[in-house]
Amino acid sequence: MATAKYEEIYSALRTGIERGEYPFLSFLPSENSLAHDFGISRNTVRKALQYLASQGYVQAMQGRGIQVIFRQHHQTSHFLLTGIESLAEAGRRLGIEVRTRLLESSMMTVDADLAGRSGLPEGASALALTRLRLLDGRPAIMDRNIFLTEVVPQIPTKAAESSVYAYLENRLGVGIVSSCRLATIEPADEEDLQYLDLSGLDCVGVVESFSFDSAGVPFEYTRSRHAPRTFSFISTAQRLPAQR
Amino acid sequence: MATAKYEEIYSALRTGIERGEYPFLSFLPSENSLAHDFGISRNTVRKALQYLASQGYVQAMQGRGIQVIFRQHHQTSHFLLTGIESLAEAGRRLGIEVRTRLLESSMMTVDADLAGRSGLPEGASALALTRLRLLDGRPAIMDRNIFLTEVVPQIPTKAAESSVYAYLENRLGVGIVSSCRLATIEPADEEDLQYLDLSGLDCVGVVESFSFDSAGVPFEYTRSRHAPRTFSFISTAQRLPAQR
């Protein structure tokens, strides 16, 4: 299937919501009428609606309908902690100019400490990148990426200075399927003070990321140190069934 | 239905994963065999698996199987940015003692600025709480909660000093269904310096939260200022269909 039917209706409804055709707190058409209008089964409609809900666009209410809970100005001006998006993609979405300086690229071996923190197999060969990312010309993020050599044998300087993920997807055919992120705050170190524009503050926001490729291999571990000014992550949550 | 079938199999598999019966990078039984074993249809099995994937427990791979990607020690020692969980619940889960001091409780009216930031209706009457939360005896979080009076007419001091959410759910029958969180870093202000244990740093982690109840009313806006030491949020992401 080129594009699944539920993706089409997901996109159609999302676009409608983002354009304001379905404003904040209004209701979407009912599942039955959507199924009829799009000529698909109700199950497929429900699948699209589930994705919309998981992204914070709508909230379904039994007996009432499907309400729009998306607010344009709040939910489109931040990085996504939920969602897999490269900095280059986020920059395009937010209208921010992203530049990247490759500071270091080297081969290494995953030691016990790194293996424990990252889930990468101990003793494996890995490629480490250190990159400084500039947002609208201001040094904002210090990225340290570690890739399994087995999955990512090398990364050309040019790719490292534009988008690593575009290179992985388009050249190597490696896609990130799942990713786990951890956000904390740490005292700034000498390197941060040297490179980042901290606006006089003494902390950085740290985002660690653990990624799995489409073959289920944990192949990437990244630590990003963010200047406070540009640390801004958004996430949506729904009550889960069977929550402990 | 008391508990849905998919909730039961979700819980069963999650427990199995958390107990190590299905270790990191192992495979679950196939969808067909799960359907047979639990005596339910494959669609229902898939629904349970989808929730497991959304919580970062598993990753399905076409033609191969369903792989476990959950690592106990990494994913159970942090607050959840994905997921709706009160601080009291998180404390129990993490084995942290949570104490709360109510600093202020007052009625207010939602002005234009607050309405713009929070999504609460301008002019509405609201109840504002300011609370200091202590984790294992150390002042760690300054919470500012704003509730629509229409939904939450009042909160007894006792409830404010234990868990507001338990009070909302059990006494008022108000459940949070969807919630949007925004995490940033800000310079510490005088109040933070006065109350919080900042470990000598000059920043706080700020989490803003916008919540909708089961009737679809945006009824709560919360700003939490976290001491850096205890700011630690985890989030999992999957590649979405139709990602921009």
Next chain:
DNA sequence: CAGTGGTCTAGACCACGGA
């Protein structure tokens, strides 16, 4: 090739909300 997950259907019954 057999077995896996991915998509989709048509229909059923239930619980809930509002008129």
Next chain:
DNA sequence: CCGTGGTCTAGACCACTGA
């Protein structure tokens, strides 16, 4: 009461993986 969303089924066909 009717219309809404919530759950569940049985079965179909597809695309992909690995032996």
